[in-house]
Amino acid sequence: MKEYSIIFLVSFLLCFIFALPYIKFLKKRQYSQTILEYVEVHSNKIGTPTMGGIVFLFTTLLVCFIFCRENSFLLFLSLACMIGFAVIGFLDDFTKIKFKRNLGLTPWQKIVGQGGIALIISLFCYFSLYTFETYVPFTLNAFDLSFFIMPIVFIEIIATTNAVNLIDGLDGLATKVTIVYLISFSIILLALADKLYIEGYAIMNIDEIKNLAKGCIALAGSLLAFLVFNSHKALVFMGDVGSLALGGFIACVGVFSGLWLYIPLLGFLYVLTSISVILQVLHFKRTGKRIFLMAPLHHHFEKKGVNEEKIVSLYTIFGIIISTICIYFTV
Numbered sequence: 001m002k003e004y005s006i007i008f009l010v011s012f013l014l015c016f017i018f019a020l021p022y023i024k025f026l027k028k029r030q031y032s033q034t035i036l037e038y039v040e041v042h043s044n045k046i047g048t049p050t051m052g053g054i055v056f057l058f059t060t061l062l063v064c065f066i067f068c069r070e071n072s073f074l075l076f077l078s079l080a081c082m083i084g085f086a087v088i089g090f091l092d093d094f095t096k097i098k099f100k101r102n103l104g105l106t107p108w109q110k111i112v113g114q115g116g117i118a119l120i121i122s123l124f125c126y127f128s129l130y131t132f133e134t135y136v137p138f139t140l141n142a143f144d145l146s147f148f149i150m151p152i153v154f155i156e157i158i159a160t161t162n163a164v165n166l167i168d169g170l171d172g173l174a175t176k177v178t179i180v181y182l183i184s185f186s187i188i189l190l191a192l193a194d195k196l197y198i199e200g201y202a203i204m205n206i207d208e209i210k211n212l213a214k215g216c217i218a219l220a221g222s223l224l225a226f227l228v229f230n231s232h233k234a235l236v237f238m239g240d241v242g243s244l245a246l247g248g249f250i251a252c253v254g255v256f257s258g259l260w261l262y263i264p265l266l267g268f269l270y271v272l273t274s275i276s277v278i279l280q281v282l283h284f285k286r287t288g289k290r291i292f293l294m295a296p297l298h299h300h301f302e303k304k305g306v307n308e309e310k311i312v313s314l315y316t317i318f319g320i321i322i323s324t325i326c327i328y329f330t331v
Contacts, residue, residue, distance in 0.1 A: 004186075004217050007067050011221030015059040019229055022055045023236050031097050045171075048234055051093050053242015056222035057086055063218040071207035074130070075215045078252035081117060085161055085248030088113040089240035104240065117248070118157040122150040125255060135258045137265055138329040140195050142258065156260055157251040163270035164247030165240060166277060166296050170308050172231035173298060174238065175223050176316040177269050178246055182220040184266050184323035185250075189213035189257055191331045212253050219249065232309045268322050269315055273297055 026032075026049035061079060068075055091113075092104035105113075125132045126149055133142035134149075145152060168174035193209045229235045238246075250267070254260035264271050273296045280295035293303035301311050 003067070004214065007063060007214055008217050008221040008224075010066075011059055011063045011218045012225045014062065015056050015222040015225035016228065018059060019052075019055045019225060019236075023049060023052065023229060026051065026236065031093075045234070048237055050097070050237040050239040051090065051241050052226065052230065052236035053086070053089070053238035053245060056219070056226045056238075056242065057082065057245055059222040059225075060215070060219045063222070064215050067218070068211045068214050071204050072211040074208045074256040075211040077121075077124075078212065078215060078249055078256060081121060081157075081252040082245045082249035084117045085114070086241050086245035088117075089165075089242065089244035092244075093239040093241050114158055114161060114244075115154075118154045121157060121252060121255065122153040125153050126150045130256075132255065133258045134261065135192065137261050137326070140192060140330065153255050153260075156255065156263070157248070159274070160251035160254070160263055160267070160270070161244055161247030163267070163274040164250060165243040167270055167273045167298070168238060168240075168243040169296060170232075170298055170302075170312055171234040172227055173312045173315060174243055174246070175227045175230050176312060177319050178250075179220050179223045179227070180316060180319040180323055181250065181266050182216040182223070184327060185253070185259070185262065186213040186216040186220070187327055188259060188262060188266075188330050189216065189253075192257065192259065209257055212257050215249075216253060219246075232312070262326065265326050266323055269319055276300070 031049055031051055032047045061083075064072070064075060064079060088105070088110060092110065095104040096102060126147065131144075132149060134145055135142050164174065164178065167177060189209055190213050193206050193213070196206050196209065226238070230238065250263065251260075254263045276292060276297035277295045279291055283289065283291050292300035294300050298311050298315070302308060
């Protein structure tokens with residue numbers, strides 16, 4: 001456990017050090033977020049720099065390269081997927097900044113980009129020499145999806161990436177919820193590694209799982225440092241470059257470890273946020289009326305007069321409770 005602690009601390013320190021000059025650079029270049037006009041309480045956030053996610057992505061890559069050099073192909077493939085989604089997010093953010101609007105890439109442009117990455121990963125899962133089993137939550141009993149792994153992985157990557165992106169709407173919300181998720185998921189990854197060791201799996205396979213856990217810890221440490229600047233009142237936003245990348249990493253680690261069924265459990269808040277948007281859109285198209293004052297759900301609570309910091313705190317507490325339950329029944 002000492003190595004995991006060191007990875008966490010090194011990630012935190014490096015991200016904190018790199019963040020200071022990077023935020024100054026963003027301010028100097030006036031890379032600021034365009035704020036939605038119909039979120040009145042966010043009017044004081046106009047001019048806040050965006051694309052801050054680049055700093056914790058860079059730190060995570062650096063730390064993983066230093067501490068995870070052997071039997072880490074699946075980790076670095078997850079990081080490659082993370083960077084792929086970060087590129088899409090960067091293009092989206094940069095378009096918003098350049099044209100001074102809240103609309104970046106078109107929905108079709110995002111779908112094509114995300115779908116391309118998801119297709120590559122799903123084909124890899126089916127045709128590669130790796131055997132990607134699916135583990136049943138709480139039992140860690142495995143089963144093989146065979147051909148069906150391709151459509152499931154494709155959907156899972158698209159859904160997870162966009163779910164994480166949707167929850168990034170309040171200062172520190174996506175950051176805090178994801179830190180809780182990553183630490184919890186790393187604990188379950190280590191429980192899986194212990195199970196594989198007892199069952200006599202190859203050391204290489206076990207090391208791959210442990211390295212995925214190290215990647216989660218490295219990203220969590222980087223996010224904690226980023227939270228110093230991203231919590232209310234945020235000095236910088238992670239932007240789509242950060243939120244899409246987080247979703248891509250979470251999705252790939254879930255798929256490659258076989259623990260993807262844990263994503264909607266540990267990531268229940270991601271799911272809840274996505275469902276609120278889907279229900280809002282479907283109900284409005286059918287009736288012309290809204291279920292929520294505003295979607296995603298955290299904006300509904302804002303419209304009801306709940307303080308932004310309180311919403312973020314309650315989401316974080318709820319995430320910790322859900323993660324604790326999942327860990328208790330797994331480990």
